[in-house]
Amino acid sequence: MLKLSRRHLLKTAAALSVLAASPLTIVPAFAEDSVHAVLNGLIKKYSDEAKTGMSNGDVSALFERDGFRDYLDVYPVGDLAGGFVWKPGMGASFVGPYSKLQIKAPFTDYLPLPEGPVLDASKKYRIGLVFHGFNHPWLISLADTAAWEAKRHPNIELEVIDAEFDDNKMGQVIDTWIAKQYDGIVLWPNREAPMGPPVDRAVAAGIPVVSLDRRTSSEQISSEVLGNFYANGLQQGLYLKHAAPEGNIIFNRKDLGSTADSIRTGAFLEAIGNTPGYKVLANYHTNSQRTQAFKSTADALQAFKDISVSFNTGGEEAMGALDAIREANRLNSAPGGKKIMILANDDAREVLKEIKAGNIEMVSPYTPLIGDIGIRAVVMHIGAKAGLNEAPPKLIMTPNLPMITKEKMNIEGIETLTPDEWPYAYGPEVSG
């Protein structure tokens, strides 16, 4: 038992998902041309190439230094549950119960649950959702979709608690719900390691637990709804390769060791690692904070006069970088008087506005609108416990989403979408 390392466990979990969803292997024919399958194919292609070696010394050095390989190898990539095929345009529209914003959630038809009472209609089901950041646009939208799904079913009672980025507090919330004998728990874990034990305790108490987006170190967790970090970082790399064969890059990355940083940045480096023209100028951890990304970019602009690419692991960072470049009057200061390319993640409305304006080059959507999947999955687990239905798969992949660019493009088989073709953006509308 002691000898089982986390990575080993994750590998086992990944192997299980091979059985469930055959990751990185043969894709069922009917889904072959779906965005999801195309991107999984590209992930495999570039990952394999990177494994045989990276010819770009700069990229390779950064890749080695931060140990990206360890993280990438265990991040599950696979097919969608139940042979689901996602196409742009799918999903349901509603007003977010918390944000009061108009939302179109893309995956409401994934592992669907009909409106009305669930499972035993005579029983009330108490479900807890614990996450961090009721004052963070991405995370409010996550809670919005979970609350929307819960409201569709009159016999679900949902309690939503914000642990304010205190992992210990999140553990305490889960312990409280175990004491209150909740029927199911959904969580958005900030970091993997500390959330494993509380999840194990809940599962041991017979309560199904489903994690959203990020992962926990628990091997007992009922299901994990996974994000598509891999496709995010990869598309940032593919776009850059498509746009320019060379460039001097500065990085605004998330917290060292966080999944979002490890997988996105790792996938980006995998994608560009065999193109010799890219140089790594500077590498900052700005911890998802706009002000920090602003400061580091402002300072980098002074240190380097030849920056041509700003890589950002999140939308907050990209906005901070753009503001700093704008303040320094350096929008077109890349070598040859070209525009500094800003590569972003997170399809916030403010980011899409800057794509439209041509200030941010591309964004890989990373939708928070997946809370509903978590609620449905946990309900299915509660039902499976009572013998009412089958349990959902342990690893629930969310569909890979195509990148958004100002003009429509085709990059290595990925049909990009324009901001106007993207109804799923989250966060407040920015006027002006």
Place this chain on the structure above:
Amino acid sequence: MSAIQLSSPSASRVIPFLLDLARDPIVWLIALIFVVGAMTSQYYLTTLNLENLMRNVAVIGLLSLGMTVVLLTGRIDLSVAALMIFSIVVGVVVMTEIAPLIGSRWLVRGNTYAGPIVPVILIALTTGAAIGAINGIGVAYFKVASFIMTLVSLTALRGFNYVLTDGHPYYLKAPLYQWIGDSKFAGIPVSFLLFLLVLLVLIGFVNGTVRGGRFYAIGGNEKAALYAGINTRRYVVLAYVISGLCAAIAGIVFTARLKSVDAPLAAGYELTAIAIAVIGGTALSGGIGSPWRTLLGSVAFAAGLNLLAIWGVGTWYQNLAIGIVLIASVGLSKMSRKKSKS
């Protein structure tokens, strides 16, 4: 003070102690929380919830105990939360560096620490005491303001936590660690028993010995203490060493529950520790307070938050309540002290 009687209980002292207790508003507050909790939620007085409560008290209680001793001398320690993580990180890092020297490898794949855990605990305790001593020496001998000295430690230790771990977590799954984090002894969580043990030792030392009494003397009137021949510097360093040790023990209890240690954990807990000591009646000006009252403060704090959590009150309103209770409790005790003086 009531705590002095507690350290040497005898029949003749138990009754006045109980009378004292009955007059203490914080005891009534705790009683009120439990009564309201029992009346409003069927889950409040369940074994499971009380265990949760005790575990929550253990971590913040340990931090607050160390803080109390430092506050008694009229100083402050902002480094406790960063130190509690740092001491464990150092324990693991040192052991993994030692391992190759004896031809072993204790950090197995996935950053799980597979070496012996007792040395990690010992190194953690040593680290806690050492950083405490550095804080104390800086404050007592180099005359750096305690707020600044420990703010500098806080900043540096938070940075070191990342530098030493590269942002990766270490998993700690040794049986002894599992026992500390999850087990019970006579129905009481081991972590809470550890807290009680530290509490008893501190009550015995601070309230039961002449040496311990000097913390009060220094905090009450430092110059008088100096003229009375007390080596005030040495006692200030000692207070910080106690605080550092408490932080390291808190770190052990904390990481044993999470079975891992991670650089950014427990951010801002130093402010909670100060708040609890103050709610327990410790004065920032020094000389007033006791470990025993800090126990009451931490129980009141944790029980109140636990009740709000059982009710499902949102975090924002919890924070609002903490802020108001903090100011109100100090304000009320100030007023009652004024009244009793006049």
Place this chain on the structure above:
Amino acid sequence: MTMNTLETKMVEPALPARPADAWRHLSIGAMSRAAVLVALVIFGQAIAPSFLSLANIHVILLAVAAIGIMAYGMTLVVITGEIDLSIAGAAILSCVVGGLLIPTGSAVLVIGATLLTGLVVGLANGALVAALGIPSLIVTLGTLGIGRALANIVSGGQALYPEGLNAYLWLGRGQFAGVPVPVVLLVILGAAAVALTRYSTFGPALYATGGNVRAAKLSGINVVAVRVTVFAISGVCAALAGMLESARLSYINPAGFEGMELSVLAVTVLGGAALTGGVGSISGTLTASLIIGIVNNLLNQLGVSIYLQQVVTAVVILAVVLPGIRQREIAK
């Protein structure tokens, strides 16, 4: 008992504003800070060729504007022997309350509401500290939490965008005679604060209140009024600084300014203010914020990781603070 709640009573209580003493102390501290500043500039120019370019000077000054303005307020509070941990809470609550008026389209209303909220938070702090005698560390720790909680509650946790409010945005993005507005404000407010502390009748009252409350009271100084005033100023400074940052990014983030109180406090102490009260200067605070700003700028230019930067910053603070204390000891 004085209000010097935190500090050792081993140190001689600072005397009520005896200019000769104050100047000697200031000059020792000021010398070590100036030396560090000059050394940093020389070092910076040696390793980063663009260090002394106008653009980089703008970057550094813009980066320290908000923290510097907050630190002015903090310095006044610390001189009276108190502390203000609520500034981040005051800043974010003020910005959010102002932000709620964005739909009115009136920048005057938004700016007015922001500053007024800062004033109210400061007055509340001052009243609780001065009138009720609750230690300022407790009061402002409480109002820090309350301010953040209320900011979340009134905004529903949603970010606000002051798009289109040109006068508001000008505060963060505009220029005045070629100098960025936040820098202009940093200088003007610094000059005003210097005038207040050195050349007005309020100055001696301020230092006296922090130096020796009893003596101050006996000499007829209204210490309650002095304390309420400095907290009020600190609240307004926090609101203004918060507004400059929000305007610069055109983004009011209810989760913003995390941990700002400790950074500002570090700058204040680095600037020579003693938490025991009675000692401190605006010019020292400004120098200290420049030191921190330059260190961060250089470390970023060198690509030093943010985690190592925390360690370096800690060392710099100690390196600047320690000699001042040693010399003060020797002088005694």
